[in-house]
Amino acid sequence: MDPQGGHYLNKAAVLSALGAARMCQLVLGCTTMSLVAHQAGYTATYGTFCMFVWCFCFAVTLVVFTLDVTRLHGCMPISWDNFTIAYAMLATLMYVTASVVYPVYFLQPQCPQEGCEVRNYRIAVTVCSSVCSFAYAAEVFLTRAKPGRVVGYMATMSGLLKVVQAFIACIIFGALANDSEYNRHIPTQYCVVVYSLCFAVTVVVITVTVSGRTSSLRFPFDRFVVIYTFLAVLLYLSAAVIWPVFSFDKKYGTPGRPDNCPRGKCPWDSKLVVAVFTHVNLALYVTDLIYSQRIRFVSQQT
Template sequence: MDPAGGPYLNTKALCSPLGAARLAQLAAGCAAIALVTHGAGAAGPHGAFCMAAWCFCFAMSALLFFLDATRLHSCLPVSWDNLTVTCAALATLLYVTASVLYPLFFVQAECPYAGCQVRNFRIAVSACSVLGTVAYGVEVGLCRARPGQAVVGYMATASGLLKVVQGFVACIIFGALANGSEFSRHGATVYCAAVYGFCFALTAALVATTMCGRTKAVRCMPFERLVVVCTLLEALLYLSASVVWPVFCFDPKYGSPWRDSSCGWGKCPWDSKVAVAALSFLNLALYAADLIYSQRLRFSSSRVLP
Protein backbone atom coordinates (compact mmCIF):
# COMPACT_ATOMS: atom_id res chain seq x y z
CA MET A 1 0.00 0.00 0.00
CA ASP A 2 1.11 3.57 -0.55
CA PRO A 3 1.72 5.94 2.39
CA ALA A 4 -1.80 7.32 2.09
CA GLY A 5 -3.34 3.87 2.50
CA GLY A 6 -4.60 3.67 -1.08
CA PRO A 7 -3.92 1.04 -3.75
CA TYR A 8 -0.43 0.45 -5.02
CA LEU A 9 -1.34 1.64 -8.51
CA ASN A 10 -2.56 5.15 -9.18
CA THR A 11 -6.15 4.61 -10.31
CA LYS A 12 -6.37 8.25 -11.45
CA ALA A 13 -3.91 7.36 -14.21
CA LEU A 14 -6.82 5.42 -15.76
CA CYS A 15 -10.06 6.69 -14.23
CA SER A 16 -9.74 10.41 -14.95
CA PRO A 17 -9.99 12.75 -17.95
CA LEU A 18 -6.20 13.11 -17.93
CA GLY A 19 -5.74 9.34 -17.88
CA ALA A 20 -8.21 8.95 -20.75
CA ALA A 21 -6.30 11.56 -22.77
CA ARG A 22 -3.03 9.72 -22.23
CA LEU A 23 -4.57 6.39 -23.23
CA ALA A 24 -5.90 8.07 -26.39
CA GLN A 25 -2.37 9.36 -27.10
CA LEU A 26 -0.95 5.86 -26.82
CA ALA A 27 -3.69 4.38 -28.99
CA ALA A 28 -3.31 7.03 -31.72
CA GLY A 29 0.47 6.80 -31.73
CA CYS A 30 0.49 3.01 -31.82
CA ALA A 31 -2.05 2.96 -34.66
CA ALA A 32 -0.13 5.53 -36.72
CA ILE A 33 3.18 3.66 -36.32
CA ALA A 34 1.57 0.30 -37.10
CA LEU A 35 -0.20 1.59 -40.22
CA VAL A 36 2.98 3.22 -41.57
CA THR A 37 4.95 0.03 -40.94
CA HIS A 38 2.23 -2.22 -42.39
CA GLY A 39 1.63 -0.53 -45.70
CA ALA A 40 1.29 3.25 -45.68
CA GLY A 41 5.01 3.99 -45.94
CA ALA A 42 6.92 7.12 -45.02
CA ALA A 43 9.82 7.54 -47.45
CA GLY A 44 12.06 10.57 -47.73
CA PRO A 45 13.05 13.19 -45.14
CA HIS A 46 9.48 14.34 -44.50
CA GLY A 47 8.28 10.80 -43.90
CA ALA A 48 11.28 10.09 -41.67
CA PHE A 49 10.49 13.17 -39.59
CA CYS A 50 6.83 12.16 -39.18
CA MET A 51 7.76 8.62 -38.20
CA ALA A 52 10.40 9.88 -35.75
CA ALA A 53 7.88 12.28 -34.21
CA TRP A 54 5.25 9.57 -33.71
CA CYS A 55 7.76 7.09 -32.29
CA PHE A 56 9.31 9.65 -29.94
CA CYS A 57 5.93 10.81 -28.64
CA PHE A 58 4.67 7.25 -28.21
CA ALA A 59 7.77 6.22 -26.23
CA MET A 60 7.61 9.37 -24.11
CA SER A 61 3.88 8.95 -23.38
CA ALA A 62 4.29 5.27 -22.54
CA LEU A 63 7.07 6.07 -20.06
CA LEU A 64 5.13 8.92 -18.43
CA PHE A 65 1.97 6.80 -18.20
CA PHE A 66 3.90 3.95 -16.57
CA LEU A 67 5.58 6.26 -14.05
CA ASP A 68 2.25 7.89 -13.22
CA ALA A 69 0.33 4.61 -12.89
CA THR A 70 2.98 3.04 -10.63
CA ARG A 71 3.68 6.27 -8.67
CA LEU A 72 7.39 5.77 -9.41
CA HIS A 73 7.69 9.42 -10.48
CA SER A 74 7.86 10.30 -6.77
CA CYS A 75 11.32 8.68 -6.74
CA LEU A 76 12.62 10.95 -9.49
CA PRO A 77 14.37 14.27 -8.76
CA VAL A 78 11.98 16.20 -11.01
CA SER A 79 8.94 18.42 -10.75
CA TRP A 80 6.36 15.98 -12.13
CA ASP A 81 3.69 18.57 -12.97
CA ASN A 82 6.16 20.71 -14.91
CA LEU A 83 7.64 17.70 -16.70
CA THR A 84 4.33 16.25 -17.89
CA VAL A 85 2.85 19.51 -19.20
CA THR A 86 6.12 20.31 -20.99
CA CYS A 87 6.16 16.89 -22.67
CA ALA A 88 2.50 17.24 -23.64
CA ALA A 89 3.10 20.68 -25.18
CA LEU A 90 6.13 19.44 -27.12
CA ALA A 91 4.24 16.38 -28.35
CA THR A 92 1.34 18.58 -29.46
CA LEU A 93 3.69 20.67 -31.60
CA LEU A 94 5.33 17.57 -33.10
CA TYR A 95 1.96 16.00 -33.88
CA VAL A 96 0.66 19.22 -35.44
CA THR A 97 3.71 19.33 -37.71
CA ALA A 98 3.40 15.66 -38.65
CA SER A 99 -0.36 16.03 -39.22
CA VAL A 100 0.38 18.74 -41.79
CA LEU A 101 3.43 17.22 -43.48
CA TYR A 102 2.25 13.63 -43.87
CA PRO A 103 -1.00 14.23 -45.81
CA LEU A 104 0.66 17.07 -47.74
CA PHE A 105 3.45 14.85 -49.09
CA PHE A 106 1.89 11.37 -49.03
CA VAL A 107 -1.89 11.61 -49.52
CA GLN A 108 -3.32 12.27 -52.98
CA ALA A 109 -6.93 12.80 -53.94
CA GLU A 110 -6.74 10.40 -56.86
CA CYS A 111 -5.89 6.76 -56.48
CA PRO A 112 -2.58 5.96 -58.23
CA TYR A 113 -1.90 2.90 -56.10
CA ALA A 114 -3.05 -0.67 -56.75
CA GLY A 115 -6.50 -1.10 -55.27
CA CYS A 116 -6.17 2.23 -53.42
CA GLN A 117 -4.92 0.26 -50.41
CA VAL A 118 -1.83 2.38 -49.83
CA ARG A 119 -3.79 5.61 -50.17
CA ASN A 120 -6.39 4.39 -47.69
CA PHE A 121 -3.66 3.43 -45.23
CA ARG A 122 -2.17 6.90 -45.56
CA ILE A 123 -5.53 8.56 -44.97
CA ALA A 124 -5.91 6.43 -41.83
CA VAL A 125 -2.42 7.46 -40.67
CA SER A 126 -3.33 11.12 -41.14
CA ALA A 127 -6.54 10.63 -39.15
CA CYS A 128 -4.64 8.93 -36.31
CA SER A 129 -2.14 11.79 -36.28
CA VAL A 130 -4.95 14.34 -36.00
CA LEU A 131 -6.55 12.35 -33.16
CA GLY A 132 -3.18 12.25 -31.40
CA THR A 133 -2.88 16.01 -31.78
CA VAL A 134 -6.29 16.45 -30.15
CA ALA A 135 -5.38 14.05 -27.32
CA TYR A 136 -2.16 15.87 -26.50
CA GLY A 137 -3.92 19.23 -26.78
CA VAL A 138 -6.54 18.02 -24.30
CA GLU A 139 -3.81 17.12 -21.81
CA VAL A 140 -2.27 20.57 -22.16
CA GLY A 141 -5.71 22.10 -21.62
CA LEU A 142 -6.36 19.97 -18.55
CA CYS A 143 -2.98 20.80 -16.99
CA ARG A 144 -2.87 24.48 -17.91
CA ALA A 145 -3.27 26.93 -15.04
CA ARG A 146 -6.56 28.85 -15.11
CA PRO A 147 -6.95 32.57 -14.27
CA GLY A 148 -7.42 32.95 -10.54
CA GLN A 149 -6.17 29.42 -9.88
CA ALA A 150 -3.24 28.77 -7.56
CA VAL A 151 -0.30 28.10 -9.90
CA VAL A 152 1.82 25.17 -8.77
CA GLY A 153 4.21 24.98 -11.71
CA TYR A 154 5.67 27.50 -14.11
CA MET A 155 5.33 25.26 -17.16
CA ALA A 156 1.56 25.06 -16.59
CA THR A 157 1.25 28.81 -17.18
CA ALA A 158 0.89 30.51 -20.54
CA SER A 159 4.45 31.80 -20.16
CA GLY A 160 5.81 28.28 -19.62
CA LEU A 161 3.90 26.88 -22.59
CA LEU A 162 5.16 29.75 -24.73
CA LYS A 163 8.71 28.73 -23.80
CA VAL A 164 8.08 25.32 -25.39
CA VAL A 165 6.73 26.92 -28.56
CA GLN A 166 9.69 29.32 -28.71
CA GLY A 167 12.14 26.45 -28.49
CA PHE A 168 10.26 24.50 -31.16
CA VAL A 169 10.26 27.46 -33.56
CA ALA A 170 13.99 27.94 -32.91
CA CYS A 171 14.61 24.32 -33.93
CA ILE A 172 12.82 24.97 -37.23
CA ILE A 173 14.99 28.06 -37.70
CA PHE A 174 18.11 25.92 -37.21
CA GLY A 175 16.83 23.54 -39.86
CA ALA A 176 16.28 26.41 -42.29
CA LEU A 177 19.75 27.79 -41.52
CA ALA A 178 21.31 24.42 -42.27
CA ASN A 179 19.32 24.03 -45.51
CA GLY A 180 21.54 26.20 -47.69
CA SER A 181 20.70 29.58 -46.15
CA GLU A 182 24.28 30.81 -46.73
CA PHE A 183 24.23 32.59 -43.37
CA SER A 184 28.03 32.46 -43.13
CA ARG A 185 28.45 34.89 -46.07
CA HIS A 186 28.08 37.98 -43.86
CA GLY A 187 29.15 38.71 -40.32
CA ALA A 188 25.73 40.20 -39.62
CA THR A 189 23.90 36.98 -40.54
CA VAL A 190 26.39 34.99 -38.46
CA TYR A 191 25.38 37.29 -35.59
CA CYS A 192 21.73 36.43 -36.22
CA ALA A 193 22.52 32.71 -36.13
CA ALA A 194 24.35 33.27 -32.83
CA VAL A 195 21.29 35.10 -31.45
CA TYR A 196 19.03 32.18 -32.37
CA GLY A 197 21.41 29.73 -30.72
CA PHE A 198 21.88 31.79 -27.55
CA CYS A 199 18.14 32.41 -27.07
CA PHE A 200 17.36 28.73 -27.61
CA ALA A 201 20.00 27.70 -25.06
CA LEU A 202 18.68 30.23 -22.52
CA THR A 203 15.08 29.11 -23.03
CA ALA A 204 16.08 25.45 -22.75
CA ALA A 205 17.98 26.20 -19.53
CA LEU A 206 14.91 27.86 -17.98
CA VAL A 207 12.69 24.94 -18.95
CA ALA A 208 15.21 22.39 -17.65
CA THR A 209 15.59 24.30 -14.38
CA THR A 210 11.83 24.30 -13.91
CA MET A 211 11.41 20.60 -14.71
CA CYS A 212 14.19 19.72 -12.26
CA GLY A 213 12.45 21.68 -9.50
CA ARG A 214 15.39 24.03 -9.02
CA THR A 215 13.43 27.27 -9.13
CA LYS A 216 14.69 28.26 -5.67
CA ALA A 217 18.34 27.79 -6.64
CA VAL A 218 18.63 31.37 -7.93
CA ARG A 219 19.52 33.42 -4.86
CA CYS A 220 19.95 36.90 -6.33
CA MET A 221 16.30 37.21 -7.42
CA PRO A 222 13.00 35.25 -7.45
CA PHE A 223 12.72 32.78 -10.31
CA GLU A 224 9.70 34.53 -11.84
CA ARG A 225 11.72 37.77 -11.98
CA LEU A 226 14.63 35.91 -13.57
CA VAL A 227 12.21 34.65 -16.22
CA VAL A 228 11.15 38.22 -17.00
CA VAL A 229 14.77 39.42 -17.24
CA CYS A 230 15.74 36.56 -19.55
CA THR A 231 12.63 37.02 -21.70
CA LEU A 232 13.33 40.74 -22.10
CA LEU A 233 16.91 39.98 -23.16
CA GLU A 234 15.69 37.36 -25.67
CA ALA A 235 13.04 39.72 -27.05
CA LEU A 236 15.62 42.46 -27.61
CA LEU A 237 18.03 40.06 -29.28
CA TYR A 238 15.30 38.70 -31.55
CA LEU A 239 14.27 42.26 -32.39
CA SER A 240 17.80 43.02 -33.58
CA ALA A 241 18.00 39.76 -35.55
CA SER A 242 14.58 40.38 -37.13
CA VAL A 243 15.89 43.68 -38.46
CA VAL A 244 19.40 42.60 -39.45
CA TRP A 245 18.53 39.32 -41.18
CA PRO A 246 16.16 40.74 -43.87
CA VAL A 247 18.52 43.62 -44.60
CA PHE A 248 21.52 41.39 -45.29
CA CYS A 249 19.50 38.74 -47.13
CA PHE A 250 17.10 40.74 -49.29
CA ASP A 251 18.71 44.14 -49.82
CA PRO A 252 20.23 44.29 -53.36
CA LYS A 253 23.51 45.49 -51.87
CA TYR A 254 24.02 42.24 -49.92
CA GLY A 255 21.57 39.71 -51.31
CA SER A 256 18.61 39.37 -53.62
CA PRO A 257 15.09 40.74 -53.04
CA TRP A 258 13.61 38.26 -55.55
CA ARG A 259 13.71 34.52 -55.91
CA ASP A 260 15.82 33.14 -58.75
CA SER A 261 13.46 31.42 -61.18
CA SER A 262 16.10 28.79 -61.91
CA CYS A 263 16.07 27.59 -58.28
CA GLY A 264 14.39 24.28 -57.65
CA TRP A 265 11.77 24.07 -54.92
CA GLY A 266 13.27 22.96 -51.63
CA LYS A 267 16.81 23.59 -52.83
CA CYS A 268 16.92 27.37 -53.11
CA PRO A 269 18.85 29.46 -50.53
CA TRP A 270 16.30 32.25 -50.98
CA ASP A 271 13.52 30.00 -49.65
CA SER A 272 15.52 29.23 -46.52
CA LYS A 273 16.23 32.92 -45.99
CA VAL A 274 12.53 33.76 -46.24
CA ALA A 275 11.70 30.97 -43.78
CA VAL A 276 14.26 32.25 -41.28
CA ALA A 277 12.97 35.81 -41.60
CA ALA A 278 9.33 34.77 -41.10
CA LEU A 279 10.14 32.51 -38.15
CA SER A 280 12.26 35.26 -36.58
CA PHE A 281 9.26 37.59 -36.56
CA LEU A 282 7.09 34.77 -35.21
CA ASN A 283 9.45 34.08 -32.32
CA LEU A 284 9.77 37.81 -31.66
CA ALA A 285 5.99 37.97 -31.28
CA LEU A 286 6.06 34.94 -28.98
CA TYR A 287 8.74 36.48 -26.76
CA ALA A 288 6.81 39.76 -26.65
CA ALA A 289 3.62 37.94 -25.60
CA ASP A 290 5.62 35.97 -23.05
CA LEU A 291 7.08 39.18 -21.65
CA ILE A 292 3.66 40.82 -21.31
CA TYR A 293 2.13 37.79 -19.61
CA SER A 294 5.02 37.07 -17.23
CA GLN A 295 5.01 40.62 -15.81
CA ARG A 296 2.44 39.67 -13.18
CA LEU A 297 3.27 35.98 -12.93
CA ARG A 298 3.47 34.52 -9.44
CA PHE A 299 3.75 30.83 -8.78
CA SER A 300 5.01 28.31 -6.28
CA SER A 301 6.81 25.18 -7.39
CA SER A 302 4.97 21.97 -6.65
CA ARG A 303 8.21 20.32 -5.55
CA VAL A 304 11.37 22.12 -4.60
CA LEU A 305 14.52 20.14 -4.05
CA PRO A 306 16.94 21.15 -1.34
Protein backbone atom coordinates in the same frame (compact mmCIF):
# COMPACT_ATOMS: atom_id res chain seq x y z
CA MET B 1 -2.34 -1.16 0.11
CA ASP B 2 0.79 0.78 1.00
CA PRO B 3 1.92 1.36 4.63
CA GLN B 4 0.11 4.71 4.71
CA GLY B 5 -3.19 3.06 3.81
CA GLY B 6 -3.38 4.27 0.22
CA HIS B 7 -3.64 2.27 -2.98
CA TYR B 8 -0.52 1.23 -4.83
CA LEU B 9 -2.12 2.10 -8.16
CA ASN B 10 -3.42 5.54 -8.97
CA LYS B 11 -7.01 5.08 -10.18
CA ALA B 12 -7.27 8.79 -11.05
CA ALA B 13 -4.57 8.30 -13.69
CA VAL B 14 -7.07 6.15 -15.60
CA LEU B 15 -10.53 7.18 -14.40
CA SER B 16 -10.19 10.89 -15.18
CA ALA B 17 -10.27 13.24 -18.13
CA LEU B 18 -6.47 13.42 -18.08
CA GLY B 19 -6.21 9.64 -18.04
CA ALA B 20 -8.66 9.39 -20.94
CA ALA B 21 -6.59 11.90 -22.93
CA ARG B 22 -3.40 9.91 -22.39
CA MET B 23 -5.05 6.62 -23.32
CA CYS B 24 -6.31 8.26 -26.52
CA GLN B 25 -2.75 9.40 -27.22
CA LEU B 26 -1.46 5.85 -26.83
CA VAL B 27 -4.19 4.27 -28.96
CA LEU B 28 -3.93 6.83 -31.76
CA GLY B 29 -0.14 6.85 -31.66
CA CYS B 30 0.02 3.05 -31.91
CA THR B 31 -2.55 3.09 -34.73
CA THR B 32 -0.58 5.71 -36.67
CA MET B 33 2.68 3.78 -36.43
CA SER B 34 0.97 0.52 -37.39
CA LEU B 35 -0.64 2.05 -40.48
CA VAL B 36 2.67 3.52 -41.62
CA ALA B 37 4.58 0.30 -41.03
CA HIS B 38 1.89 -1.87 -42.63
CA GLN B 39 1.10 -0.12 -45.89
CA ALA B 40 1.35 3.69 -45.88
CA GLY B 41 5.14 3.77 -45.79
CA TYR B 42 7.63 6.63 -45.49
CA THR B 43 10.82 7.65 -47.25
CA ALA B 44 13.48 10.35 -47.25
CA THR B 45 14.23 12.82 -44.47
CA TYR B 46 10.68 14.12 -44.09
CA GLY B 47 9.21 10.65 -43.70
CA THR B 48 11.88 9.68 -41.19
CA PHE B 49 11.11 12.81 -39.18
CA CYS B 50 7.39 11.98 -39.07
CA MET B 51 8.06 8.39 -38.00
CA PHE B 52 10.46 9.62 -35.32
CA VAL B 53 7.79 11.96 -33.95
CA TRP B 54 5.19 9.20 -33.72
CA CYS B 55 7.58 6.67 -32.15
CA PHE B 56 9.14 9.16 -29.71
CA CYS B 57 5.82 10.55 -28.49
CA PHE B 58 4.31 7.07 -28.10
CA ALA B 59 7.30 5.84 -26.07
CA VAL B 60 7.42 8.86 -23.75
CA THR B 61 3.64 8.89 -23.28
CA LEU B 62 3.72 5.19 -22.37
CA VAL B 63 6.39 5.89 -19.75
CA VAL B 64 4.46 8.88 -18.37
CA PHE B 65 1.20 6.92 -18.19
CA THR B 66 2.90 3.95 -16.49
CA LEU B 67 4.70 6.09 -13.92
CA ASP B 68 1.49 7.98 -13.15
CA VAL B 69 -0.56 4.80 -12.68
CA THR B 70 2.05 3.13 -10.47
CA ARG B 71 2.89 6.36 -8.58
CA LEU B 72 6.58 5.71 -9.30
CA HIS B 73 7.07 9.26 -10.55
CA GLY B 74 7.49 10.27 -6.90
CA CYS B 75 10.86 8.49 -6.95
CA MET B 76 12.14 10.63 -9.80
CA PRO B 77 14.20 13.76 -8.99
CA ILE B 78 12.08 16.04 -11.15
CA SER B 79 9.04 18.26 -10.83
CA TRP B 80 6.49 15.84 -12.27
CA ASP B 81 3.75 18.38 -13.04
CA ASN B 82 6.20 20.71 -14.80
CA PHE B 83 7.63 17.82 -16.79
CA THR B 84 4.32 16.36 -17.95
CA ILE B 85 2.80 19.61 -19.18
CA ALA B 86 6.04 20.68 -20.86
CA TYR B 87 6.18 17.34 -22.64
CA ALA B 88 2.48 17.52 -23.61
CA MET B 89 3.05 20.95 -25.13
CA LEU B 90 6.10 19.70 -27.04
CA ALA B 91 4.24 16.59 -28.24
CA THR B 92 1.36 18.76 -29.47
CA LEU B 93 3.73 20.86 -31.57
CA MET B 94 5.56 17.81 -32.91
CA TYR B 95 2.33 16.04 -33.85
CA VAL B 96 0.94 19.14 -35.56
CA THR B 97 4.15 19.42 -37.59
CA ALA B 98 4.10 15.74 -38.57
CA SER B 99 0.39 15.98 -39.46
CA VAL B 100 1.25 18.75 -41.92
CA VAL B 101 4.52 17.39 -43.29
CA TYR B 102 3.33 13.83 -43.98
CA PRO B 103 0.37 14.65 -46.27
CA VAL B 104 2.31 17.41 -48.04
CA TYR B 105 5.06 14.99 -49.13
CA PHE B 106 3.26 11.64 -49.26
CA LEU B 107 -0.42 12.29 -49.98
CA GLN B 108 -1.32 13.11 -53.58
CA PRO B 109 -4.78 13.52 -55.20
CA GLN B 110 -4.07 10.77 -57.70
CA CYS B 111 -3.24 7.21 -56.76
CA PRO B 112 0.53 6.48 -56.50
CA GLN B 113 2.28 3.69 -58.38
CA GLU B 114 1.73 1.37 -55.42
CA GLY B 115 -2.04 1.66 -55.88
CA CYS B 116 -5.03 3.48 -54.39
CA GLU B 117 -4.88 1.32 -51.27
CA VAL B 118 -1.63 3.01 -50.28
CA ARG B 119 -3.25 6.42 -50.68
CA ASN B 120 -6.14 5.36 -48.44
CA TYR B 121 -3.71 4.22 -45.77
CA ARG B 122 -1.89 7.54 -45.96
CA ILE B 123 -5.19 9.38 -45.54
CA ALA B 124 -5.86 7.28 -42.43
CA VAL B 125 -2.37 8.10 -41.11
CA THR B 126 -3.00 11.82 -41.58
CA VAL B 127 -6.38 11.62 -39.82
CA CYS B 128 -5.05 9.62 -36.86
CA SER B 129 -2.04 11.90 -36.46
CA SER B 130 -4.22 15.01 -36.59
CA VAL B 131 -6.69 13.66 -34.02
CA CYS B 132 -3.81 12.63 -31.76
CA SER B 133 -2.50 16.19 -31.78
CA PHE B 134 -5.86 17.25 -30.32
CA ALA B 135 -5.47 14.60 -27.60
CA TYR B 136 -2.15 16.12 -26.55
CA ALA B 137 -3.65 19.62 -26.74
CA ALA B 138 -6.44 18.40 -24.46
CA GLU B 139 -3.85 17.36 -21.86
CA VAL B 140 -2.31 20.83 -22.02
CA PHE B 141 -5.76 22.36 -21.60
CA LEU B 142 -6.59 20.15 -18.60
CA THR B 143 -3.32 20.76 -16.74
CA ARG B 144 -2.70 24.42 -17.55
CA ALA B 145 -2.75 27.11 -14.85
CA LYS B 146 -6.19 28.20 -13.68
CA PRO B 147 -7.17 31.20 -11.51
CA GLY B 148 -6.76 30.56 -7.79
CA ARG B 149 -4.73 27.39 -8.25
CA VAL B 150 -1.04 27.02 -7.37
CA VAL B 151 0.80 25.27 -10.21
CA GLY B 152 4.32 24.93 -11.55
CA TYR B 153 5.83 27.53 -13.83
CA MET B 154 5.54 25.36 -16.93
CA ALA B 155 1.75 25.24 -16.50
CA THR B 156 1.51 29.01 -16.86
CA MET B 157 1.18 30.77 -20.19
CA SER B 158 4.76 32.00 -19.88
CA GLY B 159 6.05 28.48 -19.28
CA LEU B 160 4.12 27.03 -22.22
CA LEU B 161 5.39 29.82 -24.45
CA LYS B 162 8.95 28.84 -23.53
CA VAL B 163 8.35 25.39 -25.03
CA VAL B 164 6.89 26.93 -28.20
CA GLN B 165 9.82 29.35 -28.49
CA ALA B 166 12.33 26.51 -28.27
CA PHE B 167 10.39 24.49 -30.87
CA ILE B 168 10.22 27.44 -33.28
CA ALA B 169 13.97 27.94 -32.82
CA CYS B 170 14.50 24.32 -33.90
CA ILE B 171 12.55 25.04 -37.10
CA ILE B 172 14.80 28.06 -37.69
CA PHE B 173 17.92 25.93 -37.17
CA GLY B 174 16.60 23.38 -39.65
CA ALA B 175 16.09 26.09 -42.26
CA LEU B 176 19.55 27.53 -41.55
CA ALA B 177 21.13 24.13 -42.06
CA ASN B 178 19.30 23.68 -45.37
CA ASP B 179 21.69 25.80 -47.47
CA SER B 180 20.50 29.18 -46.18
CA GLU B 181 23.83 30.89 -47.03
CA TYR B 182 23.84 32.63 -43.66
CA ASN B 183 27.66 32.70 -43.61
CA ARG B 184 27.85 35.09 -46.58
CA HIS B 185 27.36 38.18 -44.41
CA ILE B 186 28.49 39.04 -40.88
CA PRO B 187 25.05 40.48 -39.92
CA THR B 188 23.33 37.19 -40.83
CA GLN B 189 25.92 35.35 -38.75
CA TYR B 190 24.97 37.67 -35.90
CA CYS B 191 21.35 36.56 -36.35
CA VAL B 192 22.44 32.93 -35.99
CA VAL B 193 24.16 33.86 -32.72
CA VAL B 194 20.92 35.48 -31.54
CA TYR B 195 18.88 32.36 -32.36
CA SER B 196 21.43 30.09 -30.68
CA LEU B 197 21.80 32.21 -27.54
CA CYS B 198 18.06 32.60 -26.98
CA PHE B 199 17.45 28.93 -27.66
CA ALA B 200 20.16 27.85 -25.21
CA VAL B 201 18.90 30.06 -22.38
CA THR B 202 15.28 29.02 -23.00
CA VAL B 203 16.27 25.35 -22.79
CA VAL B 204 18.16 26.06 -19.55
CA VAL B 205 15.09 27.77 -18.06
CA ILE B 206 12.90 24.79 -19.00
CA THR B 207 15.45 22.28 -17.70
CA VAL B 208 15.93 24.02 -14.34
CA THR B 209 12.16 24.31 -13.89
CA VAL B 210 11.47 20.68 -14.79
CA SER B 211 14.26 19.51 -12.50
CA GLY B 212 12.62 21.37 -9.59
CA ARG B 213 15.83 23.12 -8.61
CA THR B 214 14.76 26.75 -8.90
CA SER B 215 14.88 27.23 -5.12
CA SER B 216 18.54 26.16 -4.98
CA LEU B 217 19.69 28.96 -7.28
CA ARG B 218 21.64 31.84 -5.76
CA PHE B 219 19.60 34.46 -7.58
CA PRO B 220 15.86 35.16 -7.91
CA PHE B 221 14.69 32.85 -10.68
CA ASP B 222 11.57 34.90 -11.45
CA ARG B 223 13.58 38.10 -11.92
CA PHE B 224 16.10 36.30 -14.11
CA VAL B 225 13.34 34.95 -16.38
CA VAL B 226 11.75 38.37 -16.82
CA ILE B 227 15.09 40.08 -17.55
CA TYR B 228 16.08 37.36 -19.99
CA THR B 229 12.73 37.58 -21.79
CA PHE B 230 13.16 41.34 -22.15
CA LEU B 231 16.67 40.90 -23.59
CA ALA B 232 15.39 38.16 -25.92
CA VAL B 233 12.77 40.57 -27.26
CA LEU B 234 15.49 43.11 -28.07
CA LEU B 235 17.74 40.51 -29.68
CA TYR B 236 14.95 39.03 -31.80
CA LEU B 237 13.80 42.52 -32.77
CA SER B 238 17.26 43.23 -34.17
CA ALA B 239 17.32 39.88 -35.99
CA ALA B 240 13.83 40.51 -37.40
CA VAL B 241 15.19 43.67 -39.04
CA ILE B 242 18.65 42.46 -40.07
CA TRP B 243 17.81 39.06 -41.55
CA PRO B 244 15.26 40.27 -44.18
CA VAL B 245 17.51 43.16 -45.22
CA PHE B 246 20.56 40.97 -45.87
CA SER B 247 18.49 38.17 -47.43
CA PHE B 248 16.01 39.93 -49.70
CA ASP B 249 17.39 43.43 -50.38
CA LYS B 250 18.74 43.90 -53.92
CA LYS B 251 22.10 45.06 -52.59
CA TYR B 252 22.76 41.90 -50.54
CA GLY B 253 20.33 39.21 -51.71
CA THR B 254 17.46 38.37 -54.04
CA PRO B 255 14.04 40.01 -53.59
CA GLY B 256 12.16 37.31 -55.49
CA ARG B 257 12.45 33.54 -55.72
CA PRO B 258 14.80 32.50 -58.57
CA ASP B 259 13.17 30.52 -61.37
CA ASN B 260 15.86 27.85 -61.46
CA CYS B 261 15.61 27.09 -57.74
CA PRO B 262 14.67 23.42 -57.05
CA ARG B 263 11.94 22.75 -54.52
CA GLY B 264 13.30 21.72 -51.12
CA LYS B 265 16.87 22.75 -51.97
CA CYS B 266 16.49 26.46 -52.65
CA PRO B 267 18.44 28.89 -50.43
CA TRP B 268 15.77 31.55 -51.00
CA ASP B 269 13.11 29.28 -49.52
CA SER B 270 15.26 28.64 -46.45
CA LYS B 271 15.83 32.37 -46.00
CA LEU B 272 12.08 32.98 -46.22
CA VAL B 273 11.37 30.31 -43.58
CA VAL B 274 13.94 31.87 -41.24
CA ALA B 275 12.47 35.35 -41.76
CA VAL B 276 8.89 34.21 -41.12
CA PHE B 277 9.66 32.22 -37.98
CA THR B 278 11.95 34.96 -36.66
CA HIS B 279 8.93 37.25 -36.57
CA VAL B 280 6.80 34.47 -35.09
CA ASN B 281 9.27 33.96 -32.25
CA LEU B 282 9.52 37.72 -31.74
CA ALA B 283 5.75 37.83 -31.22
CA LEU B 284 5.98 34.89 -28.82
CA TYR B 285 8.70 36.56 -26.73
CA VAL B 286 6.70 39.80 -26.58
CA THR B 287 3.63 37.87 -25.45
CA ASP B 288 5.79 35.99 -22.93
CA LEU B 289 7.10 39.27 -21.53
CA ILE B 290 3.56 40.57 -21.07
CA TYR B 291 2.36 37.43 -19.29
CA SER B 292 5.48 37.17 -17.11
CA GLN B 293 4.44 40.40 -15.40
CA ARG B 294 1.22 38.79 -14.20
CA ILE B 295 2.46 35.56 -12.59
CA ARG B 296 4.09 34.74 -9.28
CA PHE B 297 6.70 32.01 -9.03
CA VAL B 298 6.56 29.30 -6.42
CA SER B 299 9.99 27.71 -6.10
CA GLN B 300 10.07 24.09 -4.99
CA GLN B 301 12.74 21.45 -4.71
CA THR B 302 12.03 17.79 -5.28
